[in-house]
Amino acid sequence: MKDIALITGASSGIGRQYALQLAARCKGMILLGQREEALTSLAAELGDQGVEVHCLVEDLGTTLGVARTLEAIRQKGPVSILINNAGFGNRAVLAECDLQLQQQMIALHCSASVALCRGALPFMREAGRGTVINVASVGAFLSTPTAAVYNASKAFLVSLSRSLAEELAAEPIAVQCLCPGYTRSDFHHRRDYGDVDLIAIPDSDWMSAEQVVTESLAALADEAAPVVVIPGEHNRQRARQQLQAQLDAL
Numbered sequence: 001m002k003d004i005a006l007i008t009g010a011s012s013g014i015g016r017q018y019a020l021q022l023a024a025r026c027k028g029m030i031l032l033g034q035r036e037e038a039l040t041s042l043a044a045e046l047g048d049q050g051v052e053v054h055c056l057v058e059d060l061g062t063t064l065g066v067a068r069t070l071e072a073i074r075q076k077g078p079v080s081i082l083i084n085n086a087g088f089g090n091r092a093v094l095a096e097c098d099l100q101l102q103q104q105m106i107a108l109h110c111s112a113s114v115a116l117c118r119g120a121l122p123f124m125r126e127a128g129r130g131t132v133i134n135v136a137s138v139g140a141f142l143s144t145p146t147a148a149v150y151n152a153s154k155a156f157l158v159s160l161s162r163s164l165a166e167e168l169a170a171e172p173i174a175v176q177c178l179c180p181g182y183t184r185s186d187f188h189h190r191r192d193y194g195d196v197d198l199i200a201i202p203d204s205d206w207m208s209a210e211q212v213v214t215e216s217l218a219a220l221a222d223e224a225a226p227v228v229v230i231p232g233e234h235n236r237q238r239a240r241q242q243l244q245a246q247l248d249a250l
Contacts, residue, residue, distance in 0.1 A: 002027035003131075006072075006079045006120065008060060008112075009086035011038040013185030014135060014178075017213040018083050023049045030076050032056040032069060032086065060086050060112035061104045069112075070119040078123035084113040084157075085135040091146040102149040109153035110160075117164065121173070130173040133216065134161045138181040138230055141239040154179070158228060165227045176220055177228045180212045181205065181235035207232050 003026045009015035011033030019029060023046050033039050036057045043053035054076045058065035073079050087109050090101050113134055124130025139147060140154035161177035168175060182205050212231045219225035230236045 003080040004028040004030070004077055005081035005083065006030040006032070006069075006077075006116070007083045007085060008032045008069075008116070009135075010042065011035040013209045014180065014183060014212055015083070015085040016042055017209040018085065018133075018216075019046060021210075021213050021217060022081065023051050026051055026081070028052040028054070028076070030054045030056060030072050030079065032058055032060070034059060060116075061108040066112050066115045069116065073116070073119045073123070077120075078127055079120045080124060080127060080129060081131045081133075082116060082120045082124075083133045083135065084116055085133075086112070087135065089147070089150050091150075093146055094148050097149070105149055106153050110156045113157060114160065117160075121168075124173050125171065128172055131176075131220065132161075132164065132173065133176045133178055133220070136161075136177050136179045138179045138235045138239055140179055141242050143242065162227050174220060175227055176216065176225075178212070178216045179228060179230045179235070179239070180207065181230075181232055181238070182207070183212050184208050205234060207235075 005022055005026050007015050007018050007029065010019055010031040015033070019031060019042055029046060029051055031039050031042060031053055034057060036055070039055040039057065043055050046053050054072065056069060056072055058068050060066055060069065088105065090097070090105060092098065117132060120132070121130070134157045136154040136157040137151070139151040140158045142151060144151055158177050158179065161175050165175040182201055184206055215231040216229055219229045230239055
């Protein structure tokens with residue numbers, strides 16, 4: 001039985017790669033983003049593979065954007081794969097930050113993800129199968145100056161996913177929290193990301209969006225895989241070191 005997937009942040013990067021790599025197993029997709037031209041181009045590519053695509057140009061950081069997306073779940077579903085990938089970063093010292101921007105980040109990463117899980121899960125339960133992937137960040141495990149709110153919002157997704165997996169342990173619904181590190185996409189080039197010297201980051205620290213999604217889906221196919229998936233050994237090592245330091249400090 002083929003799936004219907006809802007992918008947020010599908011215009012580029014990781015979201016776009018999920019759409020491409022899941023195309024063979026999907027009969028339909030709801031693609032959400034804020035760049036209509038990019039969504040339309042992706043929809044055409046998927047349509048050539050026999051996937052029926054519905055594009056939504058919405059801002060999930062707003063109440064209206066969430067409401068319209070929930071309506072799409074009801075009208076264009078039933079959604080059996082939910083990928084909460086929409087997000088953005090902003091590097092700023094908290095005492096000097098744009099508070100409205102930080103609140104928008106929390107609304108998008110946290111509140112919207114909860115709302116879409118709540119909207120999709122009843123349909124997955126009724127169908128007796130489903131998958132939820134919440135895209136967080138390796139930053140969820142790190143203490144990074146100028147990224148306090150971003151990292152905290154991603155830590156929220158880690159905790160949400162782990163608890164949700166426990167709630168659904170007796171049901172055929174898989175939950176994964178993907179925590180990538182530096183990924184080559186336009187994520188770091190947004191105007192509101194902040195002043196960060198990306199050239200100073202070693203090439204070895206970067207992964208392609210294709211690599212990140214390939215690791216995610218490989219873990220999803222492995223029943224023994226953990227809920228939290230960190231692509232790239234260098235990223236896993238960073239997370240382990242930070243977590244060990246936190247444990248040692250207790």
